[in-house]
Amino acid sequence: MDTYDGAAEPNDQTALLNETEAAAAPPIMPVAELHLHIEGTLEPELIFALAERNGIDLPYSGLDELRARYEFTDLQSFLDLYYANMAVLRTEADFADMTRAYLARAAAGGVRHAEIMMDPQAHLSRGVSLETCVNGVASVLATSQEEFGISTLLIAAFLRDLSEESALEVLEALLAMNAPIVAIGLDSAEVGNPPAKFERLFARAGEAGLRRIAHAGEEGPPSYIIEALDVLGVERIDHGIRCMEDPDLVERLVADRVPLTVCPLSNVRLRAVDMLTDHPLPAMLAAGLNVSVHSDDPAYFGGYVDDNFAQLESAMVLSEFDRVRLAANSIGSSFATDERKAELLAELSG
Numbered sequence: 621m622d623t624y625d626g627a628a629e630p631n632d633q634t635a636l637l638n639e640t641e642a643a644a645a646p647p648i649m650p651v652a653e654l655h656l657h658i659e660g661t662l663e664p665e666l667i668f669a670l671a672e673r674n675g676i677d678l679p680y681s682g683l684d685e686l687r688a689r690y691e692f693t694d695l696q697s698f699l700d701l702y703y704a705n706m707a708v709l710r711t712e713a714d715f716a717d718m719t720r721a722y723l724a725r726a727a728a729g730g731v732r733h734a735e736i737m738m739d740p741q742a743h744l745s746r747g748v749s750l751e752t753c754v755n756g757v758a759s760v761l762a763t764s765q766e767e768f769g770i771s772t773l774l775i776a777a778f779l780r781d782l783s784e785e786s787a788l789e790v791l792e793a794l795l796a797m798n799a800p801i802v803a804i805g806l807d808s809a810e811v812g813n814p815p816a817k818f819e820r821l822f823a824r825a826g827e828a829g830l831r832r833i834a835h836a837g838e839e840g841p842p843s844y845i846i847e848a849l850d851v852l853g854v855e856r857i858d859h860g861i862r863c864m865e866d867p868d869l870v871e872r873l874v875a876d877r878v879p880l881t882v883c884p885l886s887n888v889r890l891r892a893v894d895m896l897t898d899h900p901l902p903a904m905l906a907a908g909l910n911v912s913v914h915s916d917d918p919a920y921f922g923g924y925v926d927d928n929f930a931q932l933e934s935a936m937v938l939s940e941f942d943r944v945r946l947a948a949n950s951i952g953s954s955f956a957t958d959e960r961k962a963e964l965l966a967e968l969s970g
């Protein structure tokens with residue numbers, strides 16, 4: 621196999637519906653995807669295709685056996701599989717094919733701007749160079765607007781269960797190679813790895829002119845959100861759902877319009893909430909928080925951003941008004957230029 625031509629067919633979600641159903645299907649809405657790990661878009665079929673191309677023996681006999689492992693009990697149980705499956709990513713072409721497959725699927729679901737996180741340390745630790753992983757993803761992002769109609773930005777995320785020294789070393793290497801990143805993020809196992817552990821990393825990123833975001837309040841307590849804001853100087857929080865346990869924090873987040881990139885299907889699959897109908901998103905909207913909806917690791921959590929919206933709507937958790945508001949928030953909370961934001965907001969209201 622030379623190239624993988626993308627997991628997704630062009631968007632034609634109404635093609636199989638009869639007229640009544642098609643009329644009821646929500647229109648595809650322009651959105652910005654702000655919380656997405658590119659390694660979390662590796663679909664099972666692509667995992668097998670890349671394993672074959674690279675001569676890697678997977679510890680699963682086939683797709684069904686792999687899919688049977690997608691039953692998670694918490695964040696760590698997912699991370700174990702997520703890191704294990706990265707073994708199939710070896711060459712620039714692997715990273716490029718994964719990125720292309722994601723953009724094809726995202727475009728079909730209405731994504732018009734995407735800020736994509738990648739985990740360089742998870743590749744370096746397997747002997748894959750920074751050049752291979754960064755250039756593989758970035759080479760596809762460079763033409764994403766022309767090829768897929770999606771403007772894109774790249775974010776280097778750091779693994780909070782590793783040391784700050786390791787993160788600093790990788791950040792310096794990214795800066796030295798002039799990697800086309802706009803921001804840094806903080807992800808992986810949250811509890812026990814508070815934001816303050818990475819104070820120097822985030823200070824260095826700020827000095828280098830990078831934007832700063834961090835996962836906080838996914839499994840970790842509200843105090844991690846406060847620390848991410850106060851110690852790391854982040855301007856956007858990934859997840860943040862546990863802010864709802866601290867009314868003073870909610871008040872602060874509302875007053876400062878701090879963006880929270882919420883991932884409902886992820887929260888259900890990782891058991892942060894029991895069911896979609898229990899998700900705090902409606903309460904977050906009602907509190908006036910600047911929330912938007914995203915997919916996190918769509919290949920693992922049962923859906924892309926459009927699937928998150930569709931499932932929220934069928935669970936009666938979202939109204940049409942909320943949907944448009946969430947899409948507008950996603951655009952407003954992005955790091956896109958003012959011009960691009962205006963273009964997307966006009967598309968949304970048109």
Ligand code: ADE
Binds near residue numbers: 835916
């Ligand atoms: N890395 C990939 N997905 C993640 C998540 N949901 N939380 C923390 N780290 C991650």
Ligand code: ZN
Binds near residue numbers: 655657835858916
């Ligand atoms: Zn995430």
